[in-house]
Amino acid sequence: MSVEDRKAAGEGRSARRAGRRAWGRDAPDGRSGGPSKSRPRGWVLASAAVLVAGLTAFPAVVPNTVGNLGSLLETFLPWTGLAVPVLLGLALLRRSALAAVSLVLPAVVWAVVFGGRVLPADRGAAGDLTVLQHNVGEENPDHEGTALALVRAGADLVALEELTPAVRPVYENALASGHPHRAVAGTVGLWSRYPLTDSRPVDIRPADVGPDWNRGLRVTARTPHGDVAVYVAHLPSIRIRPPDGFGSGRRDESAAKLGAAVASEKLDRVILLGDLNGTLDDRGLSPLTSRLASTRRGFGFSWPAALPLARIDHVMTRTAIPVAAWTLPATGSDHLPLIARVDL
Structure with a gap:
């Protein structure tokens, strides 16, 4: 073999070894003349x-x-x-x-x-009740349009949060004909096709919040399928800021109080509608997720409306089956409305 042939053969072997390293190991470390190492x-x-x-x-x-x-x-x-x-x-x-x-x-x-x-929610699924949950947004520039969108949804029960005294008449007027029965406590309310009784606030205030803060409501809905205890709640907001990080302390405290109220509920059938400011995976909502069921089909991200990243609006039940839940098109709020069908 000539010198040129031996040189070409050596270059070929080097190229093959380099090719093996390309999808295999890093180049060997031959420092100090020691044994080569690779990983x-x-x-x-x-x-x-x-x-x-x-x-x-x-x-x-x-x-x-x-x-x-x-x-x-x-x-x-x-x-x-x-x-x-x-x-x-x-x-x-x-x-x-x-x-x-x-x-x-x-x-x-x-x-x-x-x-x-x-898998997307089965919007054609049958259910005994259609319920709608929406945080209408305190800074919503179009409450009239939001109210009309809620009317068009055709739900039997409509739960609203951030319902300030200034905008409450807008929703009362829009929902009056199809939902003549209503109950309001603080900034949360429920409108219903069916009679409502036993309405009362639910104290879910964190310890450092004054008595004028009311975001919990409990009412009995007398549906054609029997009485149902309906809770409407708006848990405290989350803030992410240094040095506290994910500030969920107030939310967690409020969730524990709401969970205790649900646990003591005497009616078997319970529906919870609310902006819980947390997802079903968040351990902070375990006082609720351990007692109530929710449909897990479809992500249903509801916040923020412009680019939904998390599902913090929920329909949860006890002794009832949430058949399907999905979000509706955006309103003027920073939340998307959430609608669900519930089998009693």
Whole structure:
């Protein structure tokens, strides 16, 4: 073999080894004349994929002791799925087979946890009651248009929050003909096709809030299918600011009081309609989610209306079945209306 042939053969072997490294291992470390070392390329991305899968499956491992980080993660938990395409793009740039294959784990975990919500709500499903929940928004520039949209929805029960004294007549006038029965406590109210009795405020005030703060209502709706205890609630808002982080303390305290009220309810059938300022995955709402059911089909993100990121408006039930729930087109509020069918 000539010198040129031996040189060409050596270059070919080097090229093949380089090709194997391109989708295999990083270049060897031959410093100080010691033995060469290598590690799988993309091991950092693979570790990130395992972390995403773990947090998606077990968000409770993140404590709330510092800035309520656990509740913050749970609030936006469905969005952990976005990590998969991001990591995939990085794996392709890194040309790492290990990183690419490891993404199967978070993808499968996300599908198991949230796959049922990908399916849209069955809007044709039958139910004994159609109920509507909407935070009409204190800064809503078009309460008249919002009220007309709620009338067109055709619900049997309409629950409203942020119902200030100035705008309350707008909704009373718009809903009067189809929903002649109403009950209001503070800034929350319920309009109904059916008679309402036993109306009373529900004290869900956090300890540091004065007596003029009233966002809870309990009423008995006398439907053709029997009496139902209906609760309307607006839990305190969440703020994300340093150094407190995810400020859910007041919300959690109010949720505990509302959960206790539901637990002591004497009627078997209960419907809770409200802006709970939290998602069903958030541990802060466990006093409610542990006692009441909600449909898990469809994400139904309701806030903020311009770019919905979280479902914080809810229809929840006890001894009744929430058949389907979905959001309606935007009104002038920063929340989307949520409508649901309930089988009694």
